[in-house]
Amino acid sequence: MPKKRKSGGRSGGKRGRASTKTCAGCGAKIPTDKAKKYTVYSSAVDFRLGRELRQEGTYIPRQQKIVYYCVSCAVHKGRTNIRAKKERRG
Ligand SMILES: [Zn+2]
Structure with a gap:
């Protein structure tokens, strides 16, 4: 059967079994090289209030x-x- 993607939807090369990560959406255990990694910034302050405070010149730390x-x-x-299919990269 032809392969849909050369990598099989994974990154990481010729490695065996990869360690797992937990999906933040559904809680599924997924291989690290197949998981999509995102950096999310969150602030303890409400964004409307934060905008006003920033205009005043307050530094609001954000958590990564x-x-x-x-x-x-x-x-x-x-x-x-x-x-x-045409747009897929390998
Ligand atoms: Zn999920």
Whole structure:
């Protein structure tokens, strides 16, 4: 059967089994090289209030959080799009 993608939807090369990460959307265990990694910044202050405070010159620290999504959750959330066969990269 022909392969849809050369990499099989994975990154990481000729490795065996990869360690797993938990999907932030559905909680599924997914291989690290197949997971979609995103950096999310969150602030403890409400964004409307934060905007006003920033105009006043206040420094508001933001927290960096790394989240992993499985492919189906990433597509559902609009983080990645399904590409046509021509547009696929390998
Ligand atoms: Zn998921």
